[in-house]
Amino acid sequence: MNNFSFQNPTKLIFGKGSIAKLATELPADAKIMMTYGGGSIRRNGVYDQVMAALKGRSVVEFGGIEPNPQYETLMRAITLARQEGVTFLLAVGGGSVIDGTKFIATALKYNGDPWEFMVDPSKAVDAMPLATVLTLPATGSEMNNGAVVSRKEFNEKLAFHNPKGFPQFSILDPEVCYSLPKQQVINGIVDSFAHTLEQYLTFNTQSMVMDRWAEGLLQTLVELGPKLVERHDQYDEVANFMLTATMALNGFIAMGVPQDWATHMIGHELTALHGLDHGVTLAIVFPGVMSVMRREKFDKLVQYAERVWGATGTPEEKAQAAIDKTDAFFRSLGMKTRLSEHGVGQETIDFIVDRFRKRGWNLGETGKVTPERVAEILRERM
Numbered sequence: 001m002n003n004f005s006f007q008n009p010t011k012l013i014f015g016k017g018s019i020a021k022l023a024t025e026l027p028a029d030a031k032i033m034m035t036y037g038g039g040s041i042r043r044n045g046v047y048d049q050v051m052a053a054l055k056g057r058s059v060v061e062f063g064g065i066e067p068n069p070q071y072e073t074l075m076r077a078i079t080l081a082r083q084e085g086v087t088f089l090l091a092v093g094g095g096s097v098i099d100g101t102k103f104i105a106t107a108l109k110y111n112g113d114p115w116e117f118m119v120d121p122s123k124a125v126d127a128m129p130l131a132t133v134l135t136l137p138a139t140g141s142e143m144n145n146g147a148v149v150s151r152k153e154f155n156e157k158l159a160f161h162n163p164k165g166f167p168q169f170s171i172l173d174p175e176v177c178y179s180l181p182k183q184q185v186i187n188g189i190v191d192s193f194a195h196t197l198e199q200y201l202t203f204n205t206q207s208m209v210m211d212r213w214a215e216g217l218l219q220t221l222v223e224l225g226p227k228l229v230e231r232h233d234q235y236d237e238v239a240n241f242m243l244t245a246t247m248a249l250n251g252f253i254a255m256g257v258p259q260d261w262a263t264h265m266i267g268h269e270l271t272a273l274h275g276l277d278h279g280v281t282l283a284i285v286f287p288g289v290m291s292v293m294r295r296e297k298f299d300k301l302v303q304y305a306e307r308v309w310g311a312t313g314t315p316e317e318k319a320q321a322a323i324d325k326t327d328a329f330f331r332s333l334g335m336k337t338r339l340s341e342h343g344v345g346q347e348t349i350d351f352i353v354d355r356f357r358k359r360g361w362n363l364g365e366t367g368k369v370t371p372e373r374v375a376e377i378l379r380e381r382m
């Protein structure tokens with residue numbers, strides 16, 4: 001097992017009717033900026049619940065944070081927050097609203113152009129306090145300190161972590177997910193599955209508890225996935241999904257294990273260049289990473305095939321089953337898992353490989369996902 005230190009300061013407030021708890025959780029004297037997305041919260045009653053809980057408070061609103069939050073939009077929020085003397089940020093939405101709000105929180109404590117800490121994340125060291133009301137189980141952003149922000153003029157989508165960027169608390173009411181479009185539920189299942197694999201499907205480090213926890217999350221998603229695609233208005237099913245998504249990326253399954261993240265880094269490029277949803281990109285790329293990195297990941301592929309999919313046969317057959325079953329699972333949810341199905345071709349592969357070369361990126365748990373192997377991975381997924 002690798003050495004590690006672990007701390008997660010986010011208070012998780014979970015369950016029916018828990019949005020009302022905002023009234024007591026928010027600091028009494030805060031000047032609050034409530035951030036949200038394109039308006040889903042106005043249609044599904046979440047806005048009204050939040051506003052009822054914020055009654056009598058000093059609140060300024062900033063709506064319009066788009067999926068894959070954009071630098072330009074967030075810069076407008078920063079100007080508003082400064083004008084209004086905001087002291088606390090409340091994000092109400094999915095991963096995009098929460099990530100955008102983490103960017104705002106970091107920028108408000110940063111001297112200089114905020115894009116600097118996107119390019120060099122070691123510069124993100126302080127943040128205004130923030131909290132969240134989560135409306136979409138997927139990213140884990142509600143209980144981690146990471147964020148991903150896009151900048152259209154550069155066709156870039158970059159991630160950063162801020163040690164002070166954890167939400168102080170996050171409210172998770174499964175009932176607010178009933179209004180999700182089906183595609184967002186599918187995206188969320190694939191995203192949380194991929195988060196778990198990024199921290200599990202590496203090489204064996206004898207972190208036995210982490211392995212079993214990760215396998216538990218994967219098995220839960222395999223069991224719940226088809227039910228949620230069918231309908232997502234059954235409280236316990238949605239509640240279990242919501243908790244799984246949070247647990248998949250809040251640091252709990254990362255203790256003592258190496259981490260991969262190559263799929264995510266490649267996927268971010270597909271979103272930046274073609275606007276594909278984050279979850280969609282992961283469903284395309286992950287089976288390719290498994291296939292091209294088969295030798296490096298062999299023992300874990302076999303273990304995953306046995307324990308999550310009940311595969312039998314020789315080790316080679318099990319490793320192949322791991323790849324095939326993963327692709328088939330994503331497809332069974334309704335995902336298209338090939339680049340050609342999204343009209344993405346060789347030109348994009350060349351662009352991404354060239355960009356990774358210029359950035360000097362060698363990805364994966366051992367840095368063996370070189371730009372050449374990224375090309376192989378993407379060609380395999382045509």
Ligand code: NZQ
Pocket residue numbers: 036037038039040041044065066067068069093094095096097099135136137138139140141144146147148176177178179180181184187188191249264278
């Ligand atoms: O904008 P509104 O109108 O709210 O609509 C949103 C949006 O159109 C809608 N939605 C959210 N909750 C809803 C709802 N519609 C109806 N009912 C509800 N309850 O769903 C659409 C997608 O929302 P978005 O926030 O973009 O989705 P998601 O939560 O999947 O977030 C994706 C973003 O998170 C980043 C991704 O790269 C992407 O930018 N990630 C963040 C991570 C992190 N911070 O740790 C890790 C992830 O790997 C990921 O990279």
Ligand code: ZN
Pocket residue numbers: 139191194195264278
């Ligand atoms: Zn993700």
